[in-house]
Amino acid sequence: MADTAQRQLHLGAILEGVGADHVSWLDPELPGDASIDIDWYIDNARAAEAAKFDLVFIVDSPFITPDTAPHFLNRLEPLTLLSAVAASTSRIGLVGTLTTSYWEPYNVARQFGSLDQISRGRAGWNVVTTGLEGAARNYGREEHFDHKLRYARAREFVDVVQGLWDSYEDDAFPRDREAGIFLDKAKQHRLDHKGAHFSVAGPLALSRSPQGQPVIFQAGDSNEGRNLGAAIAEGTFTSAEDFETGRAYYADIKARAAALGRNPDLIKVLPGLAPIIAETDEEAQAIAAAAQEALDVGKLLVQIGRAFNYHDFSRYDLDAPFPDLSGVTLNSYKGHAERIIRVAREEGLTLRQAAYRFGQWRTDFVGSPETIADEIERWFTGRAADGFLLRVTRPKDFRLFRERVVPILQARGLFRDDYAHRTLRGHLGLPVPENRHAREQHAIAAE
Structure with a gap:
């Protein structure tokens, strides 16, 4: 119990519509157009919020083939989708994927900054570099960026975006009607970035939200991907196949962060979770075996x-x-x-x-609600995870997790009974980053 007293389990929901596999869409309870049905997303985000989840997460990639999994073939763009969900929820974090390879930093800063304002501090950006080479031809390029170049661009891209998010100090807008002063001009800052990959003047025409800046997530698993995550991420998504793989990844990403002078406790490691839940372990194992046979x-x-x-x-x-x-x-x-x-x-x-x-989501999480909770606790206390991202597509599976597993985790003191904060940073136990220009002024004053 000493270990969990200082840590809190985090839960996110990956809203996958008709599924990132080839079988989930066959579920008769699941609407056939779930991936483009905003009501489906809102209903599931509200259900996750009622269960006190930290966040919902929308994946994305800008290339498909005829053999691509059903959800990817026909789905909504993440930022548009999350803006609609923001207006229909009040507490849950809203995290979307957006590539650094085929966008511009100013656009990304503006879009995620807007989502952060719309949601009053609940936005998060999953930084990706785009894996599929075919995406290049959707953005006017004949060839995809080389892997190492993608990650070098991504690092500079994030630096630029975060710089733009600090265009205004927190008290830049006095809105003094008597004096006729809307903006304190000394507290608006150009970026004037000129780097190896981007040149961006700024400032961004948007103030900071209650959480300062959107939370940065990242999911790369190559050496370059892990280095980027250790440098920039406040949350990392991983597809650890088993407990030992999870522990190895957890230790590695935290060690890389510490080597860069970062506090490793401020990077939340969140493996994917696709549990098979039934009343008994035997029933769950039978369901898993039948599903394996039908693949x-x-x-x-x-x-x-x-x-x-x-x-x-x-x-x-x-x-x-x-x-x-x-x-x-x-x-x-x-x-x-x-x-x-x-x-x-x-x-x-x-x-x-x-x-x-x-070729499928592997899972060590097969059994009764008690067994699933036991395994989640083992990963959490064993430092293989700081929490999990639950794959949400089939209605029954999500309902069982919320109604049967979450209460067990709450009873054990592993997971919150209610929200203590209103921002995504608050949910994750992350500090609000001080505006860099204000920080410089404070440092000068202290000297």
Whole structure:
């Protein structure tokens, strides 16, 4: 109990509509157009808020193929969607994905800053560099940015955006009607950034929200991705396959942050969670086994192919050793692709075995509500996670988690009974960043 007294479990909901797999959309309880139905998102965000979740999360990527999973084929753009959800909720955090490879910093600063104002301090930005090479041709480029270049651009991109978010000091607008002073001009600041990748003058025409700046999230798993997360992230999303993998990632990202002089406790590690819940462990295991039996190996091959820029794995013998991919690009989801190759080699997996291993969400979370809560607590107290992002698509699964698992976590003192704050930073236990210009003035005054 000493460990949990200073830490609080965090829960987020990934709102996936008809699903990032190829089977969830078949659920008769799930609307067939859930991924473009704003009412579906609002209803699920409100349900997550009623259960006191920290945040809802909207994933995104700007490239699809005919074989792409159903949710990705037809879905709403994250910032537009979250702005609608903001007006229909009051406490829950609102986190969206937006790429640094195919946008401009000023636009991103303005959009997320606006969401932060609309929601009164509940916005978060999941920083990605875009894995799929095909996205380049949707943005006027013949070739995708090289992996290392993407991450160098991303670091500078975030620096510029955060600089723009500090364009106004917190008390820049006196709005003094008697004196006729709307703006204290000394407290508006140009950025005048000129870097290797971007040139941005500023200032941004938007003041800071109650949480100062939107929370920065990041999800890269390659070496470059982890370095970026350690440098900029206040929350990291990971797809840890099991407890030991989760512990290794947790220790690594926190150590990298500490080496950069950051407080590692201020980076929240949030693995994905796709539990299978039933009244008993035996029933849940039977459901898991039946779901495994019903999987289409062809669709699993598409899923692992996505990590290699939708490489066509159907050309290989399923029961031969995992193929040699030395000639295949790793300029997509590099960290995930490298992990697939490494594990397949180390464990001698066939292509079929690799497809079942990496083509679906793996889960150690199968069992009764009590068993699921036990496993969540094990990961939390064992420093494999600071919390989890629950995959939300099938209505029954989400309902069981909210109504049966969350109360157990609350009874154990692991998860809040009610919100203590109104901002996303407050929920996550993160400080409000001081405006950089005000900080400089305070430092000068102190000297």
